[in-house]
Amino acid sequence: MTYIAKPRMRHPTLATNKVGYTRRDYEGKISTLCAGCGHDSISASIIEACWELDIEPHRVAKLSGIGCSSKTPDYFLGASHGFNTVHGRMPSVLTGANLANRDLLYLGVSGDGDSASIGLGQFAHAMRRGVRMAYIVENNGVYGLTKGQFSATADQGSKSKKGVVNTDSPVDLVAMALQLGATYVGRGFSGNKAQLVPLIKGAISHGGAAFIDVISPCVAFNNHPGSTKSYDYVREHNEAVSRIDFISAREEITVDMAPGEVMEVRQHDGTLLRLRSLHPDYNPADRYAAMAHMQRHQEMGEIVTGLLYVDPLATDLHTALNTVDRPLNALGPAELCPGAPALERLNASLR
Numbered sequence: 416m417t418y419i420a421k422p423r424m425r426h427p428t429l430a431t432n433k434v435g436y437t438r439r440d441y442e443g444k445i446s447t448l449c450a451g452c453g454h455d456s457i458s459a460s461i462i463e464a465c466w467e468l469d470i471e472p473h474r475v476a477k478l479s480g481i482g483c484s485s486k487t488p489d490y491f492l493g494a495s496h497g498f499n500t501v502h503g504r505m506p507s508v509l510t511g512a513n514l515a516n517r518d519l520l521y522l523g524v525s526g527d528g529d530s531a532s533i534g535l536g537q538f539a540h541a542m543r544r545g546v547r548m549a550y551i552v553e554n555n556g557v558y559g560l561t562k563g564q565f566s567a568t569a570d571q572g573s574k575s576k577k578g579v580v581n582t583d584s585p586v587d588l589v590a591m592a593l594q595l596g597a598t599y600v601g602r603g604f605s606g607n608k609a610q611l612v613p614l615i616k617g618a619i620s621h622g623g624a625a626f627i628d629v630i631s632p633c634v635a636f637n638n639h640p641g642s643t644k645s646y647d648y649v650r651e652h653n654e655a656v657s658r659i660d661f662i663s664a665r666e667e668i669t670v671d672m673a674p675g676e677v678m679e680v681r682q683h684d685g686t687l688l689r690l691r692s693l694h695p696d697y698n699p700a701d702r703y704a705a706m707a708h709m710q711r712h713q714e715m716g717e718i719v720t721g722l723l724y725v726d727p728l729a730t731d732l733h734t735a736l737n738t739v740d741r742p743l744n745a746l747g748p749a750e751l752c753p754g755a756p757a758l759e760r761l762n763a764s765l766r
């Protein structure tokens with residue numbers, strides 16, 4: 416395979432962020448995905464979100480499974496830590512890395528095949544344990560990499576490129592994440608960057624398990640009439656619950672709208688999510704209302720997008736396990752070994 420390297424040169428007037436990097440510094444290798452693939456737009460949104468958040472690339476660990484979607488971490492954050500794991504196993508490898516080093520920001524990138532079929536168990540346990548990460552599923556309803564078989568998220572009654580009707584019920588990862596206890600749950604569309612970038616920024620800044628399902632059309636195998644994951648279908652059936660603004664803890668907060676139209680959610684780290692309501696009755700702090708709202712609109716054939724649920728005070732697996740504040744991989748033998756008398760006391764307490 417030919418490898419085309421990106422030039423290191425950049426235009427001298429490119430804007431830098433607060434940590435001195437340009438957007439180019441958050442890019443990766445040149446994508447080998449099909450032109451027009453939704454996954455490339457998600458990579459662009461991740462780059463934009465990390466640049467705007469002033470994250471130093473070496474503070475990020477990006478992990479993925481197997482699939483076109485799972486290849487994408489090669490195309491962004493080239494200077495970050497990365498681990499392309501086994502099919503469906505990203506969540507357990509990420510959980511281990513997170514437990515060893517709690518100081519990094521974790522990005523879990525996966526596909527609908529990777530997370531809703533072979534990795535369904537792994538997805539479920541990462542969500543219920545509250546592993547702190549931004550878990551992004553690039554959902555195209557097919558196994559793109561293996562040439563377009565229906566995935567478990569394909570809607571019942573939707574058609575393959577060759578006209579075969581899918582008879583199975585779909586797995587809805589958003590509904591599952593809500594049910595399993597994820598504390599930040601959203602759905603986006605790769606074609607709506609204005610919505611996706613703040614959704615990703617909120618997920619990265621969140622203190623617990625954040626999950627975003629991003630509908631991401633596969634132009635090679637699932638972008639035809641009859642598909643419910645095509646660009647046209649999603650544009651025609653998209654129903655956003657709110658418009659989301661992300662305001663970092665350092666930015667000045669200015670109020671520019673009447674109370675009632677806007678709901679402000681301050682997360683643990685001081686960042687502010689400002690939700691401009693499009694559905695006056697929608698409450699993103701109510702997990703069960705979020706489930707009911709989604710279900711209701713799904714029955715009408717609509718795809719609900721936006722920040723569907725958030726618990727701003729969420730804690731994570733480290734809190735549950737009461738681990739020390741310092742990353743475990745930074746502890747030395749003296750701190751890791753309590754000594755013979757302490758071990759003796761511990762053993763005695765268990766006899």
Ligand SMILES: Cc1ncc(C[n+]2csc(CCOP(=O)(O)OP(=O)(O)O)c2C)c(N)n1
Binds near residue numbers: 481484555559561566
């Ligand atoms: C253990 C194992 N089983 C099956 C495969 C074959 N395989 C590779 S990618 C893939 C599905 C990918 O689908 P998805 O996660 O939706 O990614 P997409 O390509 O659609 O982005 C499968 C079944 C594999 N690589 N490893």
Ligand code: SF4
Binds near residue numbers: 555559
């Ligand atoms: S096969 Fe589909 S998912 Fe894979 S790169 Fe092409 S358009 Fe994207």
Ligand SMILES: [Mg+2]
Binds near residue numbers: 556
């Ligand atoms: Mg897929």
